[in-house]
Amino acid sequence: MILHLAAPPLPFYIASGTHQFPPGHRHLNRQHIHVFDLLYVRSGCLYMGEEERRYEVREGQALILLPDRHHFGSRDCTESTLYDWLHFSTSGPWSVSGTGGPESRHSEAVHSETWPQGSWLQEAGEPVHGQPGPGGKVHVHREFEANPFLLRLPQYTSLPQPARMEELLDQLTRLAPEAHLSGTPLRQQILFQEMLGMLQGASEAGRLSPQTQCAELAASFLRGHFSEEITAARLGECLNFHPVYIARCMNKAYGCSPMEYLLRYRIEQSKLLLMQTGYSVARIAEEVGFRSASYFSATFCRLEGISPRQFRRQFS
Template sequence: MTETGIISLELPPLPYYITTGHTTLQPGEQHPNRRNIGIFDLLWVTQGTLFLGEEDQQWEVTVGQTLLLLPEPYHYAVKPCDTETRFYWIHFDYSGRWEHSVESGGGLPYPIRHAWKNPYSLRLKQYASPFEFPLAERHLRTLLLSTDRRRSESFWHEQQLFMELLRLVEEGYHGEVASPALRLAERTEAYLRQHYQEELTYETLAEALHYHSNYIVRCMKETYGCTPMEYLHEYRLEQAKLLLIKTNWPVARIAEQCGFQYAPYFSSCFKQYAGVSPLRFRKQYIP
């Protein structure tokens, strides 16, 4: 059996739910072999064991485990089931950028939240054991029953349950796979966003997070592709964008509100970042 790392999906767009089914295989039967199906196939085993492969990877997926089969590779049965095996399957589509990383700490970098964007990198362990599998099974039963309802009744409820199931799988990733570096980078990000209006240094970060500043920098670079101060600088400028169009405050007050001690320095940084001065930026949106 082979561990296969992480599937990273860059959001937006969101994954799009298609349908759910339930299959029972008797001893001697097996999952069908397929290739290039063009959609993701998320399997949830509730009884028995599935013996499946994808290209050169092979798994034994047993009760309480999930397997995410990718859209293009060849999927095949390694061998028939040796006991009665039951599993749910979810088909979903995704038109955005995604990546399969063999290393558990790899994948797409986590993005910085911008004033007009709320990007996120969804990470799903391809072969997983979600902590709340009984809750997932209840959601799966509900999804299966909804296939007989009118489309106008079922659409939003199905999408909501599907996103909840993805959340359960991702929680498994963060609980089982997430490295100490990722956890510290997420703590650092949260601290920076909470205290961005204050004067922050690597010394204050080290004191607040109880780690050496060099280690904090390395973790942020691995996770977000930037240093903590680079993240802080961009986040402050994004908050400034919001204040420029949501308030009538003078530039000096906005600079101070966003953690810049000197208005001229803020204006210079803003123009370099946004391509226009703060006042010209405001005029683009306020007549």
């Protein structure tokens, strides 16, 4: 079972603590809890049930109990069991998927991936420049829009770095007496977000196919070297994959070839320079990897619908 949380908004921390069960004790029977409950076992084994599912949460493992489900201890602990609990929630949509199929909660369900690379992979023709669209409606510049993404958290998993997870939980415990101070909630949220990253990392370890990993590796290389001269041959040599295979992987993952991806990313970087600097168009073209200012301007017009100078004038 994978828990999908749409962000923004990010899930938010509520409270946490530590508890120990001696042998012969079990987790209480409860329902109608309106928050997520993250359980992490430091030692021993916690036997938990959620509706019809049963879990044996052992040392270094975590379980996320979903809101408004029937939660209960499925059997007594056979040894002393030390575990942490953490309550969190979200005001955004979330869903779960697994062998039983997708199931959604809160507002609308999250049905597909939204790539965090940016809204510049939108379909062509969508008005995004702050100019009147159909019906005279003015559209917000996509440069100022939040880039949505999905958090994918395994409901039940082993943590690759249990020592770090326990350190974060200990820090949250030490902050509890200061929860009334104005600066504490932000510190708690920062610690919690690192925990979310660890949980997502555990999920992604076995999720990505070789093709997706190749596409993401290529995208990272292109972003890191966008100002340099890049060819399909150089990309293949640097990644140790055949250029045709890289192109196939990127088309499947991003819907475009590596060179088109690079071109669009260069244009995005040029827009930042047009807004934030007084550089000439020719210098900006050179800064983002274009050999020719005229080719840069023509490409900018093709992708953005206006020239670089027209784009800049919108912010002056």
